[in-house]
Amino acid sequence: MSDLFDDPDDAQPAGGNAPEFTVSELSGAVKRTIEGAFTHVRVRGEVGRVSRPRSGHVYLDLKDDRSVLAGVIWKGNAQRLRTQPEEGMEVIATGRLTTFPGQSRYQIVIEDIAPAGVGALMAMLEKRRTALAAEGLFDEARKRPLPYLPEVIGVVTSPSGAVIRDILHRLRDRFPRKVLVWPVAVQGDKCAAEVAAAIRGFNALAPGGAIPRPDVLIVARGGGSIEDLWGFNEEIVVRAAADSGIPLISAVGHETDTTLIDFASDRRAPTPTAAAEMAVPVRRDLAVHLGALEDRRRRALAGQIAAKSQRLQDLSRALPRPEAMLGERAQRLDACAQRLPLALTGFARHTRLRLSTGPGGRFGPQLLSGRIEVRQGRLQALSDRLPRGLSRQAERARARLDRLVLRPRQLEALKDQEHGRLDRAVKALARCAITAEERRKQKLRELAGLLRSLGYTETLRRGFAVVRDDAGALVQGAEAARAAPALEIEFADGRVPVLPGGGPRPARKPRRAADDPGGDGSGGDGPQGTLF
Structure with missing residues (x-):
């Protein structure tokens, strides 16, 4: 009752009896209230800011024209999403509302996210196509021609669908080839990763390895909705197709379906069957x-042979007859053959006369005698100079030893060294002198042999003789022999004096053929006569 009479200024403020909370307690209460009121919700909005830190989580904003809702996708859910959120994309996000006490805000933990209708997918597809085209992945300069007749064809598709059967059947009808199938999922969450891995796997095969490397690739899938074909619009697939070193044919969907892999591939086929037709020609048409x-x-070869034959006949008619071409040259050859014996005889006579011209001839004995005398003079001069040179060398060495003033031990060592050098020099000079002397003696012997072979004494040994008069001059004719008061005939084994007489020469006894070794009636001694 006394409280009623208390001073109004002393009264407690309104709510003064309310319980007190800590910040954490209040944040937890708000969190439980929001999570209890909103379990799972679906929110439609436009994706704003998107952040992907190294942790693998995805942070984004969902917004409309008036509000912004923060969102987070944990790493596990982000890896399983069929559609990755991109800025500007209109989506429908499914998740649960919660709070983030660290920043006093509420947010949505997104468990699934999908484009908000076909329009959103097409807008995202066009945006991605524009970005990849700006990088040059769709340029025509990057596209490679397909091989005319590949040996091995690689197919990336589902092994259980009708697509692979259609491709194999078409290849069997047109031109059977080896086919390698890389099985992949052609729709769903795993589609993009498996298709990209298949393309890169085929390119990683080494040429000539155990598994043959394909010459062309076909990425094929049947028709479907844009959601079913979305895996072939993913950036990882487009980049794998653009980086492929093997020419690639895309055959995804029907003719009206278009995916981003169609722009990055080297050729686009409207259907998987058409892709098989692009890969190989028709064997029957090729044979025809x-x-x-x-x-x-x-026909061309036969025409060329006929034309060349006609040309050869025309040219052969224009050629002169062989007899006319060879007749004049044959006549000149006969004339030269008639002149050849006379020319050879004249040349031999002229050469013999030039070689046998007197003592001053070009190849006379005086020439060799002069050269021999010159070489003997030089050899004698060198032999005379050798002792003097050795003496001077020894004197210089001794003088050098005398001039040296060294300690006894060093002097003895130096003297031994110099004596050794002097002895080696003397021996070397002696060897050089002996070698030079032997070389010159050998040369002298060669020249003496040449002189003997060219001298008249060798001719005397072959049965000739030299006739001289009483003064020792050579007698070179019969008239000179008759006019000489006395003659001397020199044979190889000696000289015989002869008195010229005017009486007839005694006749020789005739010899039988058996007694004539020469076979010509002249005996075995050969022709007789003077040397000159």
Whole structure:
């Protein structure tokens, strides 16, 4: 009752009896209230800021024209999402509301996110296509031509669908080839990663390895909705197709379906069957074409042979007759053959006369005698100079030893060294002198042999003789022999004096053929006569 009479100024403020909370307690209470009131919700909005830190979580904003809602996608859910959020994309996010006490805000923990209708997917697709085209991944300069006849074809598709059967059947009808199938999921969450891994796996095969490397790749899938084909619009697939070193054909969907892999591939096929037709030619058509080319080759070859034959005949008619071309040259050859014996005889006579001209001839004995005398003079001069040179060398060495003033031990060592050098020099000079002397003696012997072979004494040994008069001059004719008061005939084994007489020469006894070794009636001694 006394409280009623208390001073109004002393009264407690309104709510003064309310319980007190800590900040954490109040934040926890708010968190429990929001999470209890909103379990799972679906929110439609436009994706604003997107952040992907190294932790693997995804942070984003969902917004409309008036409000912004913070969102987070934990790492595990982010890896399983079929559609990755991108800025500007209109989506429907499914999750639960909670709070983040650290910043006093509420947020949505997103468990699934999907585009808000086909329009959103097409907008995101166009945005991605524009970004990849700006990088040059769709340029025509990057596209490679397909091989005309590949040996191995790699197919990236589902092994259980009708697509692979259609491709194999079409290849079997047109031109059977080896086919390697890389099985992948063609729709769903795993589609993009498996297709990209298959393309890169085929490119990683080494040429000539145990598994043959394909010459062309086909990425194929049947028709479907844009959501079913979305895996072939993912950036990882587009980049794998653009980086492929093997020419690639995309055959995803039907003719009206378009995916981003179609822009990055080297060729786009409207259907998987059309992709098989692009990969190989028709063997029957190729055989017909080859047959036609063979016929054309044979006709062209026959025409060329006929034209060349006609040309050869025309040219042969314009050529002169062989007899006319060779007749004049044959006549000149006969004339030269008639003149050849006379020319050879004259040349031999002229050469013999030039070689046998007197003592002053070019190859006379005086020439060799002069050279021998010159070489003997030089050899004698060198032999005379050798002792003097050795003496001077020894004197210089001794004088050098005398001039040296060294300690006894060093002097003895130096003297031994110099004596050794002097002895080696003397021995070397002696060897050089002996070698030079032997070389010159050998040369002298060679010249003496040459002189003997060219001298008249060798001719005397072959049965000739030299006739001299009483003064020792050579007698070179019969008239000179008759006019000489006395003659001397020199043979190889001696000289015989002869008195010239005017009486007839005694006749020789005739010899039988058996007694004539020469076979010509002149005896075995050969021809007789003077040397000159």
